[in-house]
Amino acid sequence: MSVDTSLEVLSDNLWHLTHRVAERLRSGRVLLLGGAAHTLSPSGGFGMNTGIAAAANLGWKLAAALAGWAGPDLMDSYAAECGPIAVRSLEEANRNLRRTLDRSLPPELDHDGVDGRAVRAAMARRLEQSGVDREFRSVWVHLGTRYRSTVVVDDGTPESPPGPDGWSPSAAPGCRAPHVDLGGSSTIDLFGAGYRLVVCDGAGPGALAGAEELAAAFAERAVPFQLAPLPGQRVRDAYGAPLVLVRPDGHVAWRAASVPDDPGALVDTVRGGAW
Ligand SMILES: Cc1cc2nc3c(=O)[nH]c(=O)nc-3n(C[C@H](O)[C@H](O)[C@H](O)COP(=O)(O)OP(=O)(O)OC[C@H]3O[C@@H](n4cnc5c(N)ncnc54)[C@H](O)[C@@H]3O)c2cc1C
Numbered sequence: 284m285s286v287d288t289s290l291e292v293l294s295d296n297l298w299h300l301t302h303r304v305a306e307r308l309r310s311g312r313v314l315l316l317g318g319a320a321h322t323l324s325p326s327g328g329f330g331m332n333t334g335i336a337a338a339a340n341l342g343w344k345l346a347a348a349l350a351g352w353a354g355p356d357l358m359d360s361y362a363a364e365c366g367p368i369a370v371r372s373l374e375e376a377n378r379n380l381r382r383t384l385d386r387s388l389p390p391e392l393d394h395d396g397v398d399g400r401a402v403r404a405a406m407a408r409r410l411e412q413s414g415v416d417r418e419f420r421s422v423w424v425h426l427g428t429r430y431r432s433t434v435v436v437d438d439g440t441p442e443s444p445p446g447p448d449g450w451s452p453s454a455a456p457g458c459r460a461p462h463v464d465l466g467g468s469s470t471i472d473l474f475g476a477g478y479r480l481v482v483c484d485g486a487g488p489g490a491l492a493g494a495e496e497l498a499a500a501f502a503e504r505a506v507p508f509q510l511a512p513l514p515g516q517r518v519r520d521a522y523g524a525p526l527v528l529v530r531p532d533g534h535v536a537w538r539a540a541s542v543p544d545d546p547g548a549l550v551d552t553v554r555g556g557a558w
Contacts, residue, residue, distance in 0.1 A: 300324055302377055304369045308337075308362035316341060321369040326379035327418050329372040332425050337365040340430075343531035347554065352506045356433055357555025364430035371445075372424060379418040386413070416447070423450035428534075430457040434555050436537040438524075454522040456537055460529045461521045463513075470518065474533040477507025478553070483518050485540075486525035493542025494526060500546040506554055507531075528553065 304321045308314060317334035341361045347353035386409075391402045427443060427450050440455035452461035460481070463470045473479055478501065480494055494510055501508035511529075519525070524538040528549075536553040543549055551557040 300380075302373055304366070304373055308366055308369075309359065314341060314358075314361060316365070320365075321373060323373050323376040324380040325376075326383060327372075327376045327421055327424065329376050329421070329424055333369055333372040336368065336425075336428060337361075339532045340365050340534075344555075346531075347506075350505075352504055352554060354551060354555030354557060360432040360434045360555060363432040364435075367431070368428050375421070375424055375445075382413050382415060382418070386410075420447035423447055426452065426459055428459060429453075429455065430534055432457075434536065434553050435534075436549070436552060438538060452521065454524070454527050454535050454538060456535050458535055460527065460533050460535050463518050463521045465513070470513065470521075471533055473511050474529050475531055477509060477531055478536070479509055479511045479529045481518070481522055481527040481529060482510060482512045483522050483525050483527070484514055484516060485519055490525050490541045493546065497528075497542050497546040497549065500550045503547070504550055504554065506550060 301322045302324060305315050305319070308316070308320055316337040318330070320337065321330070321333060323330045323333070344353060344357050344361055347357060389402050389406065391399055392406060393399065394402065423443070423446065429442065431437070435457045438456050440453070443450045443453065452459070454460055460471065460474060465472075470481070473481075480497060482491070482494055486494070498508060498510060513522075522538070525540050526542065527538040528536045530536045530553070537549060
């Protein structure tokens with residue numbers, strides 16, 4: 284069946300494959316993200332995801348600046364955190380592209396019969412050996428982002444090995460706080476509006492008193508914050524510490540067994556310094 288319909292070509296552009304990440308993501312009041320900050324080969328499908336993650340990173344920082352509670356270094360942390368992630372996405376996209384370009388297709392690939400089957404089996408083995416599944420098992424690229432910056436308090440947790448094998452969700456500082464099923468909702472549904480202190484099993488009376496002091500320090504600085512008590516061993520196992528401070532973008536800013544002696548200093552660190 285054919286259908287007659289009128290068509291108007293509005294734009295006809297050549298697309299050029301480019302692998303580029305901007306040297307700087309910030310210049311004063313100008314901040315770059317998405318396609319303005321990086322253009323990656325589509326191999327892997329990382330471009331838009333990298334851009335959306337950067338938008339989530341920058342969005343709450345802009346909101347904090349507009350609301351007046353951002354410290355002086357918060358905006359710079361955007362480039363410090365997202366620049367290396369854009370480079371990592373670019374390198375992985377390039378690795379995928381290289382693998383595809385290096386692949387040759389034997390002319391007998393679609394032949395019927397035993398010969399064709401043998402060629403296809405050999406091709407399947409070569410594909411597997413070349414690590415092609417890395418391009419399609421890429422959840423570690425999308426969800427395995429771990430930020431390093433002055434607004435994240437490192438707790439010494441080693442970096443996960445890059446690649447699909449060996450990566451698992453983690454609540455190490457800088458990582459995306461993991462999903463745990465809360466029976467109809469998820470831990471990650473709790474994040475977004477401000478900082479959340481996830482209080483897990485194992486938080487003793489000292490830690491709970493510290494959590495209240497931390498809440499007061501956030502309130503003094505007019506930084507949006509809520510306590511999120513989440514009893515249950517599954518949350519404790521996934522979050523790895525009794526107290527886990529999660530930022531508005533769902534990434535962990537700090538975690539420990541107890542709040543430090545100066546909770547105000549911790550708040551100032553994670554909001555980008557004190558004025
Ligand atoms: C072939 C291909 C396949 C892809 N596949 C994937 C994938 O599977 N997964 C994935 O995550 N990503 C993929 N990407 C990447 C993804 O498309 C980009 O990362 C994403 O579109 C970037 O979004 P953006 O809004 O930052 O920029 P863009 O989508 O480029 O949007 C910018 C807009 O601004 C407009 N504009 C430019 N200059 C001006 C101006 N002066 N005034 C007004 N408007 C202007 C443009 O016309 C455009 O509409 C792919 C890209 C390509 C090319």
